[in-house]
Amino acid sequence: MIKKFTLRINKKPQTVEVDENMPLLWVLRDVLDLKGTKYGCGVGSCGACTVHLNGIAVRSCQLPISSLANQNITTIEGLAEKADHPVQKAWLDVDVAQCGYCQSGQIMSAAALLKSNPNPSEEDIDNFMSGNICRCGTYTRIKKAIQQAAAKK
Amino acid sequence: MKKTDNTYSRRSFLKVSSLSGGGFMLGISWLASAKPEETLSALNVEPIWQELTSYIKITPENVIKIFSPNPEFGQNVMTSLPMLIAEELDVDFKSIVVEQASYNPALFNRQFTGGSQSIRSAWKLLRTAGASARQMILTAASQAWNVPVLELTTSKGQVKHAASGKSGSYGSFSTAASKLPVPKDIVLKANKGFRLLGTPQKNVEGTKIVHGKPLFGMDYTEAGMLIAMTERPPAFGMRLKSYDATAAKKMPGIVDVFTIQVYEPTQKLAMFDTRSFNEVIAVVGKTTWDVMNARKKLNVVWENAPDTKEIMNNRETIVPGGLESTTKHYADMLDMDKKPGQIQRKDGEPEKAFESAKHVIERTYTAPFLAHNIMEPTNTFAHFQGNKVRFVAPIQGPDFIANTIATRLGIPKENIEINLARMGGGFGRRAYGHYMVEAALISKQANAPIKLVYSREDDVSGGIYRPTYQLTYRAAFDENKRLTAMHIKGGGIPESPLHANRFPAGALDNYMAESWSIPSNITVGAFRAPRSNFNAAAEQSFLDEIAEYMGKDPIAFRLELLQRAKDNPVGKNNDYDAARYMGVLELVRDKSGWGKPENANKKRGVSAYFCHNSYAAQVIDLRVKDGQVIVDHVTSAVDCGVVVNPEGAKNMAEGAAIDGIGNALFGNLTFTEGRTNQKNFDTYRMIRHNEAPKKIDVHFVANETDPTGLGEPPFPPIFGAMANALYKATGKRLYKQPFGNQIG
Known part of the structure; x- marks a missing residue:
């Protein structure tokens, strides 16, 4: 079902209206145009889609958007503003x-x-x-x- | 200083033009061979000359831009090719702008990534480009300052006149230089004069990569773009019978569902046109997730395909029907081994030598199909409009597929625009551009810009694989355990791996090589160091085993054979240079501390191989603990001629060792009734961090040989080194890849 979700991505609130089962990976890539997080396998086996959820490394292809409301997500684009982590x-x-x-x-x-x-x-x-x-x-x-x-x- | 090879200068012409707003653009445009000239002269054929151009742009503000012509898939040519220009142009490499060139056969030569040829074929061409531009800037400066050219020097994009103390940037002379004729006799630096070549330079796209910038085809997007995926038969040997898309079309975000024929049934196909399935169902929608979900709602009836005729490389071939299985493949290969093969080479009297042998060792080696597992799944952007099509494509060989696209879409080749995206791996898979034809057809039918995306499952289960291979080696010995003959018989599904003229051919008085093949509907193609990636494992394991029988040290035995091939080669068609072969073996022997005692925690294996004009040898130190292989150290010795960028080159050779160890231990694609048993990384085992060698040392043979290529040559030998080290660790010779499940 299509629903509205608000997430905190790279310290900014982002509201998206998508299928509640859409994995975070595709929300990032196809909806928010954050292409640094990569699609590799879609089954949590390769790690190409790794992001931080409240500071912990997670596979974004395995996280439905409905489980992430108001959670803090960091992607490669937000790891350090000047890529100087x-x-x-x-x-x-x-x-x-x-x-x-x-x-x-x-x-x-x-x-x-x-x-x-x-x-x-x-x-x-x-x-x-x-x-x-x-x-x-x-x-x-x-x-x-x-x-x-x-x-x- | 040495003069440019006559072949180039005689047949060359150069173009210069002014940039709007001032400045200089050097288009080096000359007739050059499509293949390196030495290969052509060896073949004794008149080369087919083609036009080539590469660009240097210099603005009055002294912004210096160098275009990198070849597709980048991780071999780091986007750094090393511009280095060739920058060396002779004499500019600060860190201050120049490097840009990926688009596909343009009128302007660039050999925009193909494959065969370890990029640096090799660009070696003189791109240096000549840099030297010509520098010469013209010097001429412009000498005219402006009214001093002789010979009194001028350059450094880091600046011209200097020591006597008068004058200096000026290249940019300040670029407009004047653009009005000069292009010099005819270009003199290139002698190797010992290099300041940039041979120094480590960092990947020019490194910062963008670590910042997650959208560099890859998969990352491309533009306004109005839709996502497309294709539903393909679940098994090789099957085809579409009928389908119902009613439910799929009702899914959220879905725009259209239709079928496409990748090629016309009668279309003549060329070498890189291979595709796994010809009729597929395209699902087009707004997001990847939408399309993935809609695919699950398709009701499709597949049917077994009959034998199908196909015209490939002007030869009519039959793609057999039937659902194939791995167990039958291996049984069929053993049967073929018992029948006479096609004799590819025969020296001396091998049959007699085997008849009179006191002892014969015979061993049969096999290796499975391998999937490429490029980390970025197959994809491309395409927008078909009117009679033009525009791509943003991760593609190794844009020129090959452009011809096919033109034929299939019925448009002129010049109406095809291909922007080359950085590729998330290639390894041969992206030499086959059928996905660009598919994307163009889908864009045409959907009347929209689309990005065609394969899922990982699509890539693994419907790929263009490394074939399954088998080689049987036989060696004959006399009563003194002297090697008197060797016989190699090899084949595969659907092609033979045999390289009949490679070592040890040339080192043996009595030698025979035979070949066979078994037709199949499973699609195969180039996979990093095609055929060599299996031959090295089989040959180097066998040499190890016979050295042991003869009581000889494995390296000493190989050197003995190579010495014979060097001093008094048997036959005329040996395709390797025995001296360079020996060079890498000696280097790896010295650097690895070969000969020092082994212990339970350190078992060693060696291997050396030649392919794609370069030579590599490796020693592996490993131990086995609880059935797990722990590789502590890999010592790698490589002779690829002059090393352009040592840091990038080391990275390639390290990666080749890790990739090779992974495939030797785990790589395995098996079939049941035409279906792959592995679909994704949860079932297809790839090497992971904890299985990688703890340490890798790479050493290059120092020489002044023009570069001979690096991407592939360090990959094949590691398979043999692994087999030989595992024998030492377990006491068991392994003949069937992958090795990982036979230990412990």
Whole structure:
């Protein structure tokens, strides 16, 4: 059923009128034109659509809009206004990306990891990040970037 | 300083024009080969020359823009191709603007991403572009200051005259330079004079990527754009019989539902026209979610397809009907192995050598179909209007599909506009542009701009896969365990992987290679290092096993064979350079600490392979714990000639190792009654963070060979290194990929 919902996205209130079952991913991409959050699998298995819900990393393809009224959502566009979040800076410094498609999701997961665990061990990184797939194979650089961001925090 | 290759200067002409509002635009336009000239001379054919142009724009304000001609899918050519121009132009790379060029066959040469050829084919062309522009700016400055050109120097986009202390920006001379004739004899820097090439440069789109900017085809949108998806047969070997869209059309946001024929039944198809299904149901609506939901309400009756004739590459082929299954595929391949194949190469008297052998080792290797799993699912924007069509497309080979679009839509090729989007991966999948034909047909029928989107399930279950392959290796030995002959017999569904003239051909007096294939309706195509990605695993595992039988060190044994191929090669058609092959093996041996003792926590395997003109060798250090493979270290040695951007190159070689380890351990697409058993990442296992190597070191052979390509060559050998290291760790040789479920 089409209903009206108000969400807080990147600190701004946003009102949308959509099917109550529409996942947050498609609200962001197709309704609000926030294209940084990527569609990869639609079943919560690849992490390309990772956003923060009240500061916690979640898969936006698995969250129906009806469950999110008045919740705080942060997308890659809102992680840092000038793309200067320590994780983004480390990503640039390590020159992580190849194709780049999965990297928004990787960065959002990494930022959530460091928020809850500022000094993660290698094993912590592996465990936390294993929901994010990268076919280009940038995993070793991602780990290095996370360690670098943690060291500079 | 060395002069540009005569082939180029003799056949070239350059164009310069003024920018409106002043400034300079150098269009390098000359006749150049579509293929690297050495390949053509090796083939002994007259090259087909085609026009090419690339652009440098310099404004009076000294804004310097360089267009990157080739499609970008993560191989970082958008950084490395402009570096070639910037080196000779002598500008500060960090201050220039790089822009992705659109598809334009009249202006750009070989806008194709594939075959590890981008840098290789641009190496001289783009440097000549930079050097020509610099020369013209120098001439303009010498005229303005009335000093000889030889007294002028350049640095970071500035011209200087030391004697008078004068200096000026390139921009200040750009308008005058634009009125000069283009120099004829361009002199390129000698490699030792490079200041930019060989230095690490960061991805020019890095900041946009980490900020989530809409760079990809999937991200494109414009006013009035609708979303389209297609419903396709659930199995290979099936086709549409009938459908009822009444319920689907009533769903919210749905605009239209109709069928399209991707190609006309009689249309002659070319190499990259492969598509999985020809008649599909298009669902067009306002949002992706609307369309996904409406697809579920379609009532469709599918039926088994009969054998179908198809004209592909001017050859009539029959696509067989029937619903195929993986178990039968493997049984059929074993049957084919027992029958005589097509002999592709024979040196000496291999049959006699096998008859008189004291010992024979025979091993059969197989690998499954693989899905590309490009992280950005297949998509494109298209807007068909009148007799024109405009695309924003993630596409590796725009020129191939433009011909097909023109034929299918009945419009002139010049009415096709293709803006090249950054691709979220390609690996060969986006060389096949059928989705652009589909999108154009849907836009035409819906009379609206549309973005065609495939779901992940569409991509996995109806792809253009890496084929299933099998290779049987036989080696004959005399009473002294000396290798006397080798016989390789290989085939696949639906193509053979055999490269008959590759190593170890050339190193053996008695050698035979045979090929076979089994027709199939499962669509296959290029997948990062086609065929090589399986051959390396089989060949390098087999060499390891026979080295062990002979009591030889795996690297020493390979070097021994290569030394023979170098000093006294057997046969004339060997397609590899034994010295470069040896170079990567020696480098990986030295850098990995090969020969140092192994222990329970460190088991090692080596592998080396040649493909696409470059050479790569890898050593894997791993251990097995509770049935899980833990890769502690990968040492990679690569000879791709001159390395343009070491940081980007390392990233590619690291990624190749991770991607290869993932596919070797887990990659597996299987079929039951024509349907894929895997549909998405919950069932198709991809390598993940915790399974990646803990450490990867990449070393490049330092040489002055012109670049020979990098995207594919480091990928194939890792499969062999994994097999050989796993043998050490488990005591069990593995012959069937994927290996991951046979450990522990």
